[in-house]
Amino acid sequence: MKARLFTTLLTTVALLTAVTTIAQDRLKIDHGPYLQEVTQKGSTFVFQTSLPTYSYIELKKENGDKSVLYYQTKHGLKQANTDFFSIRANDLAPATTYQYRIISKEMVSFQPYKVTFGDSIASPWYSFKTINPKAQGASIFITSDTHSDANKLDTMLELCDYKTCDAFFYVGDMMNYMSVGGEHPYSSFIDVSVNKFASSIPFELVRGNHETRGDMARIFPAFFPKSNDKIYGSYLMGDIMVIMLDSGEDKSDKHPVYAGITDYDNYRSEQAEWLKKLVKTKEYKKAKYRIVLTHFPLVVGEQWRQEGNWTGWYDAVDKFLPILNKANVDLVVSGHTHQFKYHEKHVANNNFPQLVQGAMCATRLDIQDGQVNVKVLDTKGEVLMDKKL
Structure with a gap:
């Protein structure tokens, strides 16, 4: 009886793991990220997700332990329930290396007074450097x-x-x-x-x-x-x-x-x-x-x-x-x-x-x-x- 119960539990766990894996495979970064308009004090991050999501950028100085979150916002609304994102980070330091990653949450339901999120993913960490105003050549x-x-x-x-x-x-x-x-x-x-x-x-x-x-x-x-x-x-x-x-x-x-x-x-x-x-x-x-x-x-x-x-x-x-x-x-x-x-x-x-x-x-x-x-x-x-x- 115990052996049968244990087998049933293993089967259930395996099924749940398979379902989770399939769901996460559905949600991914389809294109990008790619950088645009990197200046001394800012950068834009562009990417597209495979499903409608709520996505943002987590940014920190290289090897730093303090992160700042950046969103695409307009008219007081953060961009959501879409698959295309263009997120600007300003107020950065010149000639500085930063690390960033994308956080995306699937939007399963988007009702007037109730938003339901599905799976979440985080991209690998990427790095870039802001423009050095004193660079030569x-x-x-x-x-x-x-x-x-x-x-x-x-x-x-x-x-x-x-x-x-x-x-x-x-x-x-x-x-x-x-x-x-x-x-x-x-x-x-x-x-x-x-x-x-x-x-x-x-x-x-x-x-x-x-x-x-x-x-x-x-x-x-x-x-x-x-x-x-x-x-x-x-x-x-x-x-x-x-x-x-x-x-x-x-x-x-x-x-x-x-x-x-x-x-x-x-x-x-x-x-x-x-x-x-x-x-x-x-x-x-x-x-x-x-x-x-x-x-x-x-x-x-x-x-x-x-x-x-x-x-x-x-x-x-x-x-x-x-x-x-x-x-x-x-x-x-x-x-x-x-x-x-x-x-x-x-x-x-x-x-x-x-x-x-x-x-x-x-x-x-x-x-x-x-x-x-x-x-x-x-x-x-x-x-x-x-x-x-």
Whole structure:
């Protein structure tokens, strides 16, 4: 009798364990976490859960014993009963290593006066470092035009020795379009970034013209949140200032394919006014190195000029180039044409070198001792350029 009772108890425990395991397997972090907008005093943590949850970040200094909890809140409400989270932590210390993890609770029932939670999970601890304002130089990875080829991105990261890079920038057309049931930022480039580095080092995205296309294009920026709610902006890493400009679409706003629902001419004018103010700031003038990233090159080859179809591209050049020509820029890096090309200063009214990445290339900038070393590799590992500026 006792043996039978003991067997029954073991069976019950085994069943309960199996049910718990199945429930926990249902609840997981599907995508991320990946970091965005890491500054001297803050960081944003982005992730997606497999079920609707109430999730938050637990954060502490490296090897510290005191944690602080951060939530995504708006209008007095903490984000809950959803699977997508973008949580900002501010008031951090510069040049400091932190550890963080995600806590998620399944929401089984969400009634007006009764909330029922299900299973809870905690992610592993990850670490990251806030920006050091006194840092000198850096190694930067840049690519563009991968067009949803995550394997190509993975290859380029490896060839550029990504583990020794301090920052990562994607200069547009990382996707073909943004559409329900079609391509997704996760499978296109975010997931591979997370697998490599993005839970500890952020990537920054410069939108390309292909990311403006599709029925989900208007929510695309939500995956890459900024405190000022802008896509364009500047990123300061010690003595390096990186300026990110959003070129918009390459054709006229009046082109039939846009169906009258774009306004990029005015958008580029807005950025030009912002850029005029930026280059006059103490922060910009103090920077030792100034790198500009924009999907459209600011040197338009004769082939593209003769075609005459790319009025959006020409508009970007006309509005951005005169400002940057007076701003002591060290280098402009772009994509778009799918053809590798390096333009020296003064070939087309440009007072700075212009690097155009090919669609099968990536760039590594090693910036130190007053020099910018530009190394461009293709997907076979062939060095297309290795030059000190």
